[in-house]
Amino acid sequence: MTLLSPAWLLLLLPAAAAWWFLRPAATLPRVLRAVLLTLIVLAMAAPAIRLDEKSGTVVVLADRSASMPADAERAQLEAATLLADGLDPDRHRLAVIAFGRGVAVETPPSAAAPEAFTQEVGPGASGLAAALDRAAALLPADAPGRVLVLSDGRFTGADPGPAAAALGQRGVAVDVREISRPATGDAAVLRVGAPASVSPGEAFGVSAWVSTPAAGSFGYELVRGGNVVARGERELPAGVSRLRFRDRLTEPGAAGYELRLTAAGGTADPVAENNRARFVVGVAGPRPLLLVTETPGGGLATLLRDAGLDVTAVAPEELEAGAIQLASASGVILENVAAADVPAGWTDDLAGLVEDTGTGLWMTGGRQGFGPGGWFGSAIDPLLPVSMELRQEHRKLALAIVVALDRSGSMSMTVPGGKQKMDLANLGTAQVLDLLSPMDEMGVIAVDSSAHTIADLAPVSDKAKLRNDILQIESIGGGIFVFQALKASAEMLSDARAGTRHIVLFADAADAVEPGAYAALLAQCRAANITCSVIGLGRDTDPDAAFLRDVAARGGGRIFFTEDARKLPALFAQDTFAVARSAFVDEPTPLAATAALAPLLGAAAPPPGPPAVGGFGLTYLRPEATPAILTADDFRAPFVATWSAGLGRAAALTGEADGEHTGSLRGWPAYGDLLASLARFTAGGSSDARGGAPPVGPPGSLARQRVDDGELTVELLLDPAAAPPRAEISARVVVSRPGQPPRRLRVPLRYAEPDRLAATVPLAAEDTAVAAVDFGDGTAAPLPPARLLYDPEYAPAQEASRGPATLAALARATGGVRRADLGTLWDDLPAVPRTVPLAWLLWLASAAVLLLEVLERRTGWLSAPAEARGPSGSAADDGRDAPTPKRATAAKPPAAAEAAPAAPQAPLPSTGLGSAFDAASRRGRERMK
Structure with missing residues (x-):
């Protein structure tokens, strides 16, 4: 027993004084008023008792990643239902969180379990740490709780240890129940050792460690960009074996590889997803320009090569979806190509690489360029120095x-x-x-x-x-x-x-x-x-x-x-541009150079004015763009314009570079220099870890990257002897995924060690990431593309051994257990003292005593029977004859002692119940007078 507000007991003194001075004459009312005042003061002091009670919230974390067995969802829902059936709605709450690549609350704390998982979390990862953090946020801070993890323990991304430790500090235990795929005879590629970057023409080796469940013959194939580098069969023992390959890359940029492992005889593998491993090798050096044109052997490609530029010319149908081919180029030239002719998603990837990694962009005009080519509203539209809308004044x-x-x-x-x-x-x-x-x-x-x-x-x-x-x-x-x-x-x-x-x-x-x-x-x-x-x-x-x-x-x-x-x-x-017919001017138009032409050409003075062009795409100069040549007509439209687009550069030549509408411009002596200068301008941001340009960033620094546990880590190693960088340095990452717009991230690099900055970005199996270290001063160091070998959720059994160990560590660190019997989980909630207030009972008693006191004061019914009996309460007072006691025979007293005969007495009034009520009523009337 305890008093929550004992200070109110001080009121007992004034209450006693008031009772003494205002006490009624009758005994019973005095007692009732004393009891009433005592009860009221005790109720105000808030008496309570403390009881230990097991109550709280249980949060179930359901692993929905790809590594889980096929029947995991059923088992998880059954577990949640079993817990819901065993809870006490007055004391318990149940919440369910699903996690994979993301984390989602399926049901908030309540008394019910979900009938099915409805939230999309993505199966390509196991964000156990994020799920534990969400559980911590979901648990009330002032109430006990417990977490139940239904998983195989094979997490990706951040280590769940710190999140579990934070729960342990709050007194929240993490129970675990392992649900995992059975160990099978799974052949898999465990890891691949390949250099992140090599020099052009440098021979390099690739080592692959493969796991085989039993001795036998296995086939292997190493493919680069659709070309087979090595293929064969080999007898491998049970366990881990090493395969070695050699290759040579001559073109700067990057090359994507895929290693395939197959069991001889066509034996089916239970987990085929880990039989293919993808990786990327970068090639240092000045990267070539990628020219996309309907005529790969045409005049523009030839002219640029004759100017000493490294150009890779491809037709639109030869473009590869994804970011590897784009990341292998210092810049992209779109020569009179329609937007619908390039692969879907390719334009989105290009826009990301231009802005975030420094890839250059140059578009030339013609019937398929700019607006007539369908580029209006595309991802690269805002990156160009000219806009393509159809303005009313020129229609x-x-x-x-x-x-x-x-x-x-x-x-x-x-x-x-x-x-x-x-x-x-x-x-x-x-x-x-x-x-x-x-x-x-x-x-x-x-x-x-x-x-x-x-x-x-x-x-x-x-x-x-x-x-x-x-x-x-x-x-x-x-x-x-x-x-x-x-x-x-x-x-x-x-x-x-x-x-x-x-x-x-x-x-x-x-x-x-x-x-x-x-x-x-x-x-x-x-x-x-x-x-x-x-x-x-x-x-x-x-x-x-x-x-x-x-x-x-x-x-x-x-x-x-x-x-x-x-x-x-x-x-x-x-089609709309084609119908409008005002977006392409197909008649000879004079041109006029501006002061920006000479710096673009690298000349001290601009060359003699350019001749008329046979046609051009009507566009409009953006406010911050620099025009080098304008049309000398009523439009004064940009013909050559440049500007910076994020970390990259963008240029526009609205005329046809090499075609029927080039007109007299083809014979201009400076025309070749103009095209070559635009190409050099486009490739100008090619200072990167792939080589070739002056170093950027803090002196003695080195940008690098690695892929571990489903995450890309971008690092900048600093020279301990150099001054620390002043500008904020960040990692700009373009994550390309087939069929979806790329994710474009900007993550600040933080100090992981005194001389190492780092940032991490989660990746999925289908992602290709292209990162650049942005030094905050307009320069950047792009890095080669990176990707996961395969989805970490399909790691073979040998790699999955850390799953049970992870679950055991979580339980051990927080005081949890391996939970086999879910029926006892509610009983294992921590017992916490619960204060049960008793004041309400005293207030009820006070009300009852008050009513009795009023009843007695108004009617006197409670005291009436006692008063009717008299002080002694004897039978004579009741008017009844008392029995004569038996006595021993005694001598008669003297006659003188005999009393004189008494006068006759008046008969006593009736003392029945009715008389008692009459007397009480009479006394009440007298008090009312």
Whole structure:
């Protein structure tokens, strides 16, 4: 027993004094008032008792990574359900957290368990440390708790030890229950030893350690960029063996390798994912320029090589998805290439490398460059020194355009990146909207088995509302009835005021049905000056591709096919630029040099003025860009412009570098120097760990990187004798992943040791990371691409032995146990004292005594029976005859002693219950007087 507010006991003294001076005459009221005052003072002092109680919150951490067995989800849900069934809702709470690459709370603290895992955490990693941190945040700070880890213990990323130690300091035990794949006969590549970087032409060795469950014959193959470096079979003993390879790289940049291990005889491997290991070897030296052109052997490639530049020329279809090929180049030149012709995602990777690692960018004009090539709105659009919008003041004709979108059932399919085909078609339509001005008109129709008007043809005034309507179009079902789409579009355009009228038909190349009398309809459209282009989603060999091609031909427009829905926005923009016809000026135009031309050429003075060019793409100079040559016409448009884009450089030549629209510029004596100077400017940021340029960064420093446990660690080693760097140094990392936009990270480098700065970035198996150390002064040291051998979740059993050890260490460090019986977990919660207040009982007693006191004071019922009995309480007082006691015979007393006869007495009043009530009532009336 304890008093929570004992100071109130001081009121007993004034309460006693008040009772004494104000005490009533009757005994019972005095007693009742004394008891009442005592109870009130004791209640105010808050009496309580302390009891030990086991209550609190249990947080279950469910490992959802790829290393877990197939039935792990079922086992984890069963464990959570068992705990929920055994809890006391008044004392216990249960929370469930799922973790993998990410961490997500499946159920907050409650009395229920989840029926299924609904949060997406990514199976490519096991962030156990992050899960423990989330559990610590979820547990109430002022209440006991316990953590249950359902995992194989094979964590990736940060060590969970510190997180567990923090829980232990709070008194939170971490219990563990191992759920792991059974040990199997798994052959795997354990690790690969290869140099991070070599010199051009230097022979180097690669060592691979492989694990085999039993002696036997195993095949191996080392592949570099699609070319087999080594292949063969070898008898390997059970256990770990070493394979050795040799190779030589001559081109600066980077080369990606893949090592494949197979069991002879086609024996199936239970975990095939760890039979392939990928790695990258960098090659130091000045990296070549990557020229993307439809004519790899054309004039521009030849001219640049003759100028002494190292150029790798490829056609768009030869480009490799991912970042390795891009990271092997000091700069990228896009010579009259359409955006839709490069691999999906390639432009996003290029933009990241330009801004974050210093790769250069140069685009040349032509019918496929800049806006007409569909580059408007692309990832590299804001990196160029010129903008590509269609400005109203330079438009000769207004444009009326109707977009007819296929919203059939096939458009609901999801593409890489998580979007539906319909979403990307909507974005393409919105791209068309962005290119139009208030002088233009636009309408939108969604088509399945009939045409549905989304936006009627009207001037483009409220872009926000129209964009919102476009982006809300959903796939409904059925096929696209092409005739209905064309008919509705033509009827809408018949009332257009613009001179240029155009239909954009978007359809599935494998499901474009009901052509109807399309030929006659398109003939009527051409007579009414209405053209029609078709964007077909699919291949040009699909069942309805020939029909769609004929629609475009009869409509006087263009036909585009793409299997990658992510290219749709670029195709919509490309067709809109072509229809507008004002984005490319195809007539001779005079040029005028500016003061920036001489520094670009490295000359003391600019050469004699350039001659007229045969045509150019109409663009607009960005505010901070530097023009070297402008058009000497009414447009005063940039013809050559440069600027810095992040850590990289970007240049624009809006004319065709080598083609029919080059015109008289081809004969200009300084033209070759101009092209070579632009190429050198593009490659100018190639000072990196891959070699070739003056060193950057603090004197004596060295940038390097390594990959461990699913993380890329970027380090900068400092010279202990040199002064510490003053500017903030950071790692800028572009993480390329197939089918998704790259992640672009900027992580500050922190001191790990007095002479070593470091930063870490988590990686997934499919990621390729390209990092650069940004020194904060406009210079950077790019590093070779890096990637994981394979998903760490598929590490073989030998590497997985640390899993049980990790779980045991977590339990040992926090006072937890290996939890086999979940039914006893609630009983193992720490017992904590719980204060049970008793004041409410005293207040109830006080209320009862108060009522009794009032009852007695008003009625006297409690004291009435005692008063009726009299002081002695004898039978004579009750008016009853007392029994005569038996006595011994005694002599009679003297006669004189006999009393005289008493006078007769009046009869006593009745002393029954009614008389007692009457007396009490009488006394009450007297007190009321």
